[in-house]
Every structure is written in C-alpha cells, then in structure tokens.
Amino acid sequence: DTAVSQTPKYLVTQMGNDKSIKCEQNLGHDTMYWYKQDSKKFLKIMFSYNNKELIINETVPNRFSPKSPDKAHLNLHINSLELGDSAVYFCASSKDSTGGQPQHFGDGTRLSIL
Amino acid sequence: KQEVTQIPAALSVPEGENLVLNCSFTDSAIYNLQWFRQDPGKGLTSLLLIQSSQREQTSGRLNASLDKSSGRSTLYIAASQPGDSATYLCAVSGFQKLVFGTGTRLLVSP
Numbered sequence: 001d002t003a004v005s006q007t008p009k010y011l012v013t014q015m016g017n018d019k020s021i022k023c024e025q026n027l028g029h030d031t032m033y034w035y036k037q038d039s040k041k042f043l044k045i046m047f048s049y050n051n052k053e054l055i056i057n058e059t060v061p062n063r064f065s066p067k068s069p070d071k072a073h074l075n076l077h078i079n080s081l082e083l084g085d086s087a088v089y090f091c092a093s094s095k096d097s098t099g100g101q102p103q104h105f106g107d108g109t110r111l112s113i114l
Numbered sequence: 115k116q117e118v119t120q121i122p123a124a125l126s127v128p129e130g131e132n133l134v135l136n137c138s139f140t141d142s143a144i145y146n147l148q149w150f151r152q153d154p155g156k157g158l159t160s161l162l163l164i165q166s167s168q169r170e171q172t173s174g175r176l177n178a179s180l181d182k183s184s185g186r187s188t189l190y191i192a193a194s195q196p197g198d199s200a201t202y203l204c205a206v207s208g209f210q211k212l213v214f215g216t217g218t219r220l221l222v223s224p
Contacts (some may be wrong), residue, residue, distance in 0.1 A: 033211075041152075056211055067197065090157065099145040099167040100165070100205040107157035 003027050006091050006106040012041075014080060014114050020077045021109045023091030027035060031055075032074035033096040037088040037108070046089075049074050050097040086113045116141045118206055118215035126221045127194055135189040135218045137204035142182050145207040149178050149189050150215075152201045161202075162189070194222045 009083045013019055030086035033056075035045040052068040055076060074087045078085060088108045095101040116184040117140045117210055127133055137147070150158040162171045164187070169181040177190040188218045201219045205212040 041217055044205065045213075047211060060213075072183075094198050097210050099209050099211065102146075102160055102163045103205075103212055104149060104160065105150075105158040110155075 004042045004093055004104050004106040006109050008109060010110050012112045015081055017081050020046060020075055021089055023106060024073050025093040027093055029093040030071055031094045033092040034076050035090040038095045039068055055097055081113050083113050084110055105114050116206060116208055116213040118213050120204060120215040121220050122218060124219040128224055129224050131194050132192050133194055134143040135202050137215050139185045139206045142185050147180055147187050150203040150207045152203060196222050196224050198222050199200060219223060
C-alpha cells in the first residue's frame with residue numbers, strides 16, 4: 001500500500017502550458033506539503049496545508065496554486081509554465097503541523113519544460 | 115532563518131568501511147531532526163528521526179546522534195555495503211516545516 005502517492009510520475013510539456021500534479025495520502029494525516037527539488041538537488045518547501053487550510057506559502061510565484069479538496073488530497077496547479085519550473089516536485093504528509101511528527105514523502109513528479 | 119549544511123558533499127569508500135556523515139544547523143530551536151535516503155530518480159526514504167530531547171537513535175547499521183546546543187548531527191554507517199550508495203539528506207524540523215540540508219552523495223564500491 002502506497003502511503004503518499006503522486007501522479008503523474010513524469011510530466012513533459014511546453015513552456016506556457018498549464019498543468020496539474022495530484023497527491024493523495026492514505027495515512028490519515030492532517031497535514032500535507034509540497035516541496036521543490038531543483039537541478040542541484042536542493043529541497044525546499046513550497047506550501048503546507050493543515051486540514052485543508054493553507055498554513056505555509058514560501059514566497060512561491062502565484063502561478064502556483066495548491067488546492068486541497070479534503071485532508072487526504074493536495075493538488076498543485078501551475079499556470080504559464082516557465083523553463084525554471086523544471087524540477088522534481090515532492091508531496092509529503094505528517095500527522096500534524098507542529099513539526100514534531102515525521103514527514104512521509106511521495107516518489108516525486110519529474111517536470112520537464114521544453 | 116534556519117540553514118542546514120552537510121559535509122562532505124560527496125564521499126566514496128570501499129565496501130566494509132565505517133563512515134560518518136555530518137549535518138550542521140544554525141538555529142537550535144528545533145523539534146526534531148530527520149535523516150533521509152534518496153536513490154537516483156526516487157523519492158525520499160526516512161531512515162531515522164531524533165526528537166530534540168534525544169541524543170541518538172539507532173536502526174540496524176545506522177546510528178544518528180544529535181547535539182542540539184552545538185547545532186550538529188552525525189549519521190554513522192557501520193560496515194558499509196554497495197547497497198548503501200545513495201544521497202543522504204538531513205532535515206531539521208522547526209515550527210510547521212522541514213528545512214533540508216544540501217545532501218551527501220555516498221558511493222560504496224565493491
């Protein structure tokens with residue numbers, strides 16, 4: 001059973017397009033996250049949601065819009081894709097948002113912009 | 115602002131060696147510290163989590179220590195194997211978010 005699952009695993013698209021990445025967790029966790037791993041492999045948080053409410057937005061361009069229809073799902077929609085958006089995007093979840101609980105990660109979505 | 119640094123950036127050892135990976139962080143107000151493993155093209159696998167009140171955690175051949183006051187953690191890998199080859203990331207947990215280190219790329223040769 002996959003705990004945190006992301007789709008698609010790979011995404012190749014043209015500059016200027018709009019795309020979405022989906023994430024689902026079956027751990028019963030309250031908190032979900034999106035991270036970006038750049039070409040130098042550095043991982044940085046983008047967003048965090050707790051019980052469908054946005055709690056962290058780390059100065060991400062407003063072309064990125066997360067949506068949490070319920071606490072088990074956190075999707076990421078990206079408008080007007082740019083070359084610099086090429087990266088691996090990881091979804092994660094934790095039991096709560098305090099920071100005291102371990103985070104569990106999905107396998108990542110590899111986004112390539114042509 | 116929390117900054118996390120890992121040394122060395124890359125490490126190559128022959129099979130069987132014991133090795134130490136280092137992680138340092140600038141703000142000691144943390145909830146916990148996690149060590150992750152990332153294989154090429156794969157996601158992150160959590161190896162060990164040390165709560166801020168703990169000094170160390172062990173799992174099999176892995177031992178992680180935490181010295182919160184000095185802002186340091188080490189991951190000790192005993193009797194390394196080729197299957198240990200991966201990138202190792204440490205991440206410190208402040209309020210509501212993880213801050214990741216720069217990673218150590220480990221290669222264990224047979």
